[in-house]
Amino acid sequence: MSNTYFEILRSGVNTTIQDSGRNHLYHLGITVSGAIDQRNYKIANALADNKLDDAVLEFAYQGPLLKLKNGTINFSITGKIFFNIIRQNSKIEEGICYKNYILEDEDQVDIISTKNTAYGYLSVNGGFKLQKIWNSYSTNTKANIGSNNGRKYSIGDKIFIKNSYPETIKEKAIRYNESFDNIIRVIKGTNFDYFSKEAQNNFFNQEFSVTNLVDRMGIRLKGLKIENIVSSNIKSEGLVRGVIQVPADGNPIIMLSDHGTIGGYPKICTVISADLDQVGQLIPGKTIQFKEVSLEEAQNIFKAYTENTNKYLNECD
Amino acid sequence: MIKNISNLGDAAIYCDFGSEVNEKINLNVINYFYSLSELVLENKINGINNITPSYNKLIISFDLTKTNYSEVKNVLIKLKIKDNLRNNHKNIKVPVCCADEFGLDFKRLSDKVKLSKEKILELYLNKEYFCYMTGFVAGMPFLGDISEKIKCERLETPRVKVPKGSVGITEQFANIYTFESPGGWNIIGNTPLKIFDKLDLKEPALIKPGDKVSFYQISKDEYINWNE
Numbered sequence: 001m002s003n004t005y006f007e008i009l010r011s012g013v014n015t016t017i018q019d020s021g022r023n024h025l026y027h028l029g030i031t032v033s034g035a036i037d038q039r040n041y042k043i044a045n046a047l048a049d050n051k052l053d054d055a056v057l058e059f060a061y062q063g064p065l066l067k068l069k070n071g072t073i074n075f076s077i078t079g080k081i082f083f084n085i086i087r088q089n090s091k092i093e094e095g096i097c098y099k100n101y102i103l104e105d106e107d108q109v110d111i112i113s114t115k116n117t118a119y120g121y122l123s124v125n126g127g128f129k130l131q132k133i134w135n136s137y138s139t140n141t142k143a144n145i146g147s148n149n150g151r152k153y154s155i156g157d158k159i160f161i162k163n164s165y166p167e168t169i170k171e172k173a174i175r176y177n178e179s180f181d182n183i184i185r186v187i188k189g190t191n192f193d194y195f196s197k198e199a200q201n202n203f204f205n206q207e208f209s210v211t212n213l214v215d216r217m218g219i220r221l222k223g224l225k226i227e228n229i230v231s232s233n234i235k236s237e238g239l240v241r242g243v244i245q246v247p248a249d250g251n252p253i254i255m256l257s258d259h260g261t262i263g264g265y266p267k268i269c270t271v272i273s274a275d276l277d278q279v280g281q282l283i284p285g286k287t288i289q290f291k292e293v294s295l296e297e298a299q300n301i302f303k304a305y306t307e308n309t310n311k312y313l314n315e316c317d
Numbered sequence: 318m319i320k321n322i323s324n325l326g327d328a329a330i331y332c333d334f335g336s337e338v339n340e341k342i343n344l345n346v347i348n349y350f351y352s353l354s355e356l357v358l359e360n361k362i363n364g365i366n367n368i369t370p371s372y373n374k375l376i377i378s379f380d381l382t383k384t385n386y387s388e389v390k391n392v393l394i395k396l397k398i399k400d401n402l403r404n405n406h407k408n409i410k411v412p413v414c415c416a417d418e419f420g421l422d423f424k425r426l427s428d429k430v431k432l433s434k435e436k437i438l439e440l441y442l443n444k445e446y447f448c449y450m451t452g453f454v455a456g457m458p459f460l461g462d463i464s465e466k467i468k469c470e471r472l473e474t475p476r477v478k479v480p481k482g483s484v485g486i487t488e489q490f491a492n493i494y495t496f497e498s499p500g501g502w503n504i505i506g507n508t509p510l511k512i513f514d515k516l517d518l519k520e521p522a523l524i525k526p527g528d529k530v531s532f533y534q535i536s537k538d539e540y541i542n543w544n545e
Binding site for chain 2: 024025032143144235236237240242263267270
């Protein structure tokens with residue numbers, strides 16, 4: 001039995017266990033959760049030679065400071081992340097994302113911050129010692145469901161690791177180069193006609209800025225007021241990731257992985273699946289612009305996006 | 318029956334059963350929900366992630382790497398709807414303590430609906446409610462319809478924290494706060510009953526869409542000594 005674990009010396013802003021999400025429970029009010037940036041989550045697992053749907057550590061903005069106890073592991077970090085590896089002899093190595101590393105007993109990983117993005121991922125070869133709840137490891141901090149009793153990690157917590165010594169996995173590194181041009185592609189929503197012609201035009205032609213009200217539930221935007229000419233409430237109905245609701249104040253909110261399962265604000269548009277990872281990485285102050293695409297275009301863009309993800313995953317083999 | 322099927326983004330389907338809120342339309346939604354859920358549980362359809370029934374809509378999200386809008390739409394059109402709900406629904410009795418420290422909004426309610434606390438409670442307790450949907454947060458039931466005479470809009474300024482277990486009313490609906498959370502419903506009491514229990518892996522939500530719910534009053538002593 002392995003007694004290897006990370007001791008959390010600094011928790012970071014919002015450090016949780018995540019995976020591909022928890023499904024089939026919306027009708028009970030239990031949301032999907034899961035890694036906000038699913039592509040970077042999968043690549044982290046591939047680099048650590050794990051199954052793509054294994055649990056990882058997700059961190060936001062400032063990440064955790066982790067000290068390894070009782071073993072040697074192999075890990076990888078993905079995202080746009082500043083991090084250092086502090087070796088036992090106090091030697092500091094500057095960390096590089098999208099490659100795997102061996103971490104020895106008593107070494108530390110200091111995840112200093114994300115660069116111009118919100119989330120990053122750490123995967124450990126062999127995975128963490130956790131139990132699935134409703135077929136997922138994901139942490140839902142609003143309902144306290146999932147790993148770590150449904151809570152984000154705090155200083156002093158321990159995260160146990162399955163493998164005390166890494167399997168002999170080869171060194172892996174990929175060149176990950178993706179840029180984001182601030183255009184978010186959307187499909188018109190079921191209440192698009194609740195908004196004035198001018199508001200509809202503004203929605204596509206003006207820029208919105210990301211406010212400070214950003215978390216795993218959603219992103220509140222600010223721009224010219226999106227004027228509602230029908231009703232600022234609808235009878236509450238289901239939501240999914242990517243739905244853009246517009247409450248009475250006229251400022252759009254984009255739903256992310258921890259969104260409430262139902263909502264009562266009109267739906268102006270929905271972000272296409274291929275753009276959800278990038279949307280999740282938006283940080284306060286960034287500006288974005290929406291562009292309308294058809295369902296067929298969205299499906300084709302998603303196919304290309306998935307192929308591109310698979311290309312990166314294959315490079316990890 | 319479904320009046321219109323459309324796409325909600327590229328990975329969800331939006332089924333519109335009408336615009337009114339009543340038990341008949343909602344039962345229709347719930348029957349679709351259970352009929353489709355059965356196929357998903359039996360692995361007869363691939364790629365469905367979540368199905369969300371609400372008052373008069375049903376939203377089905379799916380995994381775009383496994384299926385797509387037109388495939389799921391075809392399943393829906395051919396779906397045989399079982400009226401299985403009538404045999405399955407539960408009758409749940411919920412104890413509620415309406416002492417002043419729990420019934421936070423009786424004064425406001427009395428002013429708005431021009432009835433005494435006793436009269437409001439009499440109207441509220443002598444009725445069986447129907448669970449239209451469960452959600453927003455885990456396990457929260459949306460029940461209806463309350464008596465016309467005690468219908469009241471939301472608080473002008475929502476509370477930052479509504480205590481867990483609070484029983485509230487707004488418009489024609491009643492609900493129970495399963496977690497401490499922000500909220501604008503008129504709070505008339507608090508239940509010691511566990512409405513959402515994450516440790517009950519099989520049935521975490523006590524009240525599910527289609528169930529029947531009634532409330533009965535308990536004293537503060539009974540509330541404090543409540544033992545499930």
